[in-house]
Amino acid sequence: MKIALIGYGKMGKAIETIALAKGHEISHRIGSSNRELLEKDSLSQADVAIEFTTPETAYPNILKCFEANVPVVCGSTGWLEHLPQIKALCLEKHQAFLYASNFSIGVNIFFELNQRLAELMANQPQYDVKMEEIHHTQKKDAPSGTAISLAEQILAKVSRKKSWINDQPPAMDQLAILSKRIDPTPGTHTITYTSEIDDITITHTAHSRQGFAAGAVVAAEWLQGKKGIFTMKDVLDL
The missing domain is CATH 3.30.360.10 (Dihydrodipicolinate Reductase; domain 2)
Known part of the structure; x- marks a missing residue:
């Protein structure tokens, strides 16, 4: 599975370590210095995107994933006033979106x-x-x-x-x-x-970020090939 990491801080790097250990490929490592990689033609190479950024950038980042027809797992917080619009767009455009405030x-x-x-x-x-x-x-x-x-x-x-x-x-x-x-x-x-x-x-x-990162990778694996709006309750069958 090719994963686009949108947000390459401490969490993004922890996700990268776990994803590579499980045999996945990181197709994009997108931070504040190379946001141009979010352009549609580039992002569409990914099988799934994992988005961990800031309250200010999460919403436009998710939109870019939808435009590129890439399923998106989002763990950014502080932006949820836009969640109703994201859910509506996800259904309208037949995309896949999984949000969790915590993936542990x-x-x-x-x-x-x-x-x-x-x-x-x-x-x-x-x-x-x-x-x-x-x-x-x-x-x-x-x-x-x-x-x-x-x-x-x-x-x-x-x-x-x-x-x-x-x-x-x-x-x-x-x-x-x-x-x-x-x-x-x-x-x-x-x-x-x-x-x-x-x-x-x-x-x-929490003793480390590893639990959050591991859960995000599990969510990305689960989301691949699906359409609709999901949470970790769906992933874990809770």
Whole structure:
């Protein structure tokens, strides 16, 4: 499989290492200095693109993949206001698109645990809920995309919380997310339900980028030859 890496920073290089070890070929290594390789005629040589860039560049990068008829796996965060347009274009142009705020297999299992715990706590109003996320200082968006996904899962189950708020004192109906940026930290997400009697806490701690990178390669392998809109739930059959 020929993979176009759109974003060749630490994550792109971690994906490259795993992809090459699995026998895949890297057809493009696209960073800020050679974005001209995103032109349609060049990108169409790839079987799939893996896009890990910035909130500002993710949306146009995905459009370039669609124009080139290349399936795209996207892990960029902070751009999701454009997600409805991307989904509509994907279906209109019969493309393949897979987005995940986090490709780690462990994190996606953690998502399932988070939803189940939220269901159990939905009718326990004596518990408040809050979240903390820690990442390295180079991460540009806060809260993280993973934290937003976790928060939205909680809001869907716990009706006493109507919205989330980041790094500010919350109202009673708001889910507080505290974002910390500390080096070196690949990523930690903690959800705590607290009452006067006790606390219940679940935490996922990443030890390296390898889990994210390996999941992205698995997603790219799975996406090849498909059309439509997918998530890691589809890849992992969760």
